[in-house]
Amino acid sequence: MNRSKYKPGICYLLFFMIMVSCxxxxxxxxxxxxxxxxxxxxxxxxxxxxxxxxxxxxxxxxxxxxxxxxxxxxxxxxxxxxxVSSSDKTGxxxxxxxxxxxxxxxxxxxxxxxxxxxxxxxxxxxxxxxxxxxxxxxxxxxxxxxxxxxxxxxxxxxxxxxxxxxxxxxxxxxxEDLTPLELNFSDINENYIGMYVLISNVEFPEYLIGQSYFNAIDDFDTQRKMQRCEGFSYEEFSLETSSFATFKNEILPSENGTIKGIISKSYGGDDFVLVLNDTKDVALTNTRCSPLNADDFVVVFEETFNDAIDEQILDTEGWINFAERGQVLWTEQIYSKNGYAEFGTFGANDTSNVGWLVSPGINLDENLNAFLNFNLAQHHLTSVRNTIDVLISTDFNGTDVLNATWLEIEAKVPTKYDEWYTFKDSGLIDLSNFSETVYIAFKVTGSGTNEALDGAYQLDDFRILKEK
The missing domain is CATH 2.40.50 (OB fold (Dihydrolipoamide Acetyltransferase, E2P))
Structure with missing residues (x-):
């Protein structure tokens, strides 16, 4: 029988050195x-x-x-x-x-x-x-x-x-200890892929209560819808879990709270998803949220564009339809009996298009603590340079758009990553810092000759509200 030529003491030393170096x-x-x-x-x-x-x-x-x-x-x-922002510890x-x-x-x-x-x-x-x-x-x-x-x-x-x-x-x-970047679902775009982020006010829809992170009928990955209250509706986003995740059979929490994870994409690159490192990053222990109820507000001003005539130049009473560059103007559109305003440059011959749609003047002195709310959608956007800006002015004279002072309003607007033709709620935008008469403008920048910039934006259900 062959015996090792190493003495036991030397073997122990070699074993220790291997363990330290590996x-x-x-x-x-x-x-x-x-x-x-x-x-x-x-x-x-x-x-x-x-x-x-x-x-x-x-x-x-x-x-x-x-x-x-x-x-x-x-x-x-x-x-x-x-x-390193991701971990494969849980599979x-x-x-x-x-x-x-x-x-x-x-x-x-x-x-x-x-x-x-x-x-x-x-x-x-x-x-x-x-x-x-x-x-x-x-x-x-x-x-x-x-x-x-x-x-x-x-x-x-x-x-x-x-x-x-x-x-x-x-x-x-x-x-280093990573500090998650705080985002809303509507903030997420290509730039955030790979970042460790935190989303607040999150919950799973009621129909998923009692379900596990992974659906047994799926072969590889399961996407579970998440939602968060925003204005009068929910924002939605998907949580993706692998069939190899050690936590795949855990039951989804039924309450509201925060989720931390990595922004990634589904297989094929069709959708953005959130991927967990570990369910320790899921802290849903608060009471579920409820979207705002329209019955709790008084409508100060409203434009639904329901009187639209399909595919004609928009001439809604009181609204200013102005082309700063190019010849394209906002149009009236109807789809499935719903009227809305649209600015799109497809088929135009202009290298640069900038189109404004300005609301009628709205007196806020009689409507203290007012809020702005509207719905926006997009289709065929492919570039972040094909933009829409939401602006407010207190010195617009009703005719001279370019010589007025316009301030940008922070609002949730659709991006190229949003589903086409799906209207997104802007959320309630506080106007309490403004007084007298204000005008709200929607300014789109695009191009009729550059295919990357010939997408379209759609506006509907423009409202100024105040709480009852």
Missing amino acids: VQDDDFSVPNQLNIEEQQTIIDIQDGLKNGTYTEISIEALKQQFVAGEVVQFASNSVVKGY NFYKELYLQDQPSNPTAAINIVLNQVDSYNQFNLGREVYILLQDLFLGETASEILAIGGAADGNRIDLMSENQIKTHLFRSLIT
């Missing part, structure tokens, strides 16, 4: 030290950033290098740094992690696709990570999420191999 494989605790090779690599990277061997690039600047429909390979000695993320540029108040985030499971043991939540970009790739995943990967698969990004992870992805000793 902390990334420890399933039971977050690593708080690096092995010698890792530590030296981080020192070399930091020294290289100081002496010019490496060039640091921000996540935001890195994302700007993306070319739509292409996978780009990095050639320079660039380094990007970020903080809700698979062979991916997200990095955001700051532990709090992040401005950009990026997806990393890698051939590694249980990456949380090495790249734990809040861990500072350096990526050597040379020879890696930038492109979109199958979910149309911008990511760093190890290869190109046609016009999509592919996983970093185990060897690439060892030579390109490095954690430092620093682990």
Whole structure:
């Protein structure tokens, strides 16, 4: 029988050294030290950033290098740094992690696709990570999420191999506590993908009470609708849970509160979704909310556009329809017996179009504590530069739009990420800081010759309200 040539004492020493140097494989605790090779690599990277061997690039600047429909390979000695915002500890993320540029108040985030499971043991939540970009790739995943990967698969990004992870992805000793970015559902857009966020005043619809996070009839992922009260209706957004999540059979909470998670996209990239790191981030313990009741308010002024004549230039009494640039004006439209106002530039020959729709003057002196409320929808928006601004003026003379003083109003307006033709409630906009006669304007910027800017905005149910 062969016997080991190592004495027991030496074996124990070797075992201890192996355990210390392989902390990334420890399933039971977050690593708080690096092995010698890792530590030296981080020192070399930091020294290289100081002496010019490496060039640091921000996540935001890195994302700007993306070319739509292409996978780009990095050639320079660039380094990007970020903080891990996602965790695969519960199995809700698979062979991916997200990095955001700051532990709090992040401005950009990026997806990393890698051939590694249980990456949380090495790249734990809040861990500072350096990526050597040379020879890696930038492109979109199958979910149309911008990511760093190890290869190109046609016009999509592919996983970093185990060897690439060892030579390109490095954690430092620093682990920060992440402060979630507070958002409303209506705020969410492409820029927030990968960020750790917090949504307040959230609940699951009553029809989901008693249901679990994952629906057993689904093969891979389940999307559960969430809602939050906003004005006279609900805002909605989807929570996505993987079939591999350890918490998939937990019952959805029935109350209202806060949810923290990562903004991502559904498979195929059709919808934005919120993905949990852990159900510890779900704190729904408050009383359910109720949308405002219109019966609790008096209507001071209202325009429903129900007298619209389909596809004619809008000439609703008292409203100013003005083209600042180009020839396009707001039009009256009817769909399914509902009238509304619309500004769209499709088919126009103008390089630039700016169209205003200004309300009649509304006297607020007799209506203290008044609120503005309206519904807006969009269709065919593809660019954030195809915009609508909601403005208010107290010195407009009723004719000279451009020489009046206009202040922007914060309102919930549709973006290119919202479903086409679906009206969004603006919420109640407080007008108590204004007095005398005010005018409300809707100003759209687009283009008839640029297909990226020829989308349309629709306005309906414009109201000034005051509480009874």
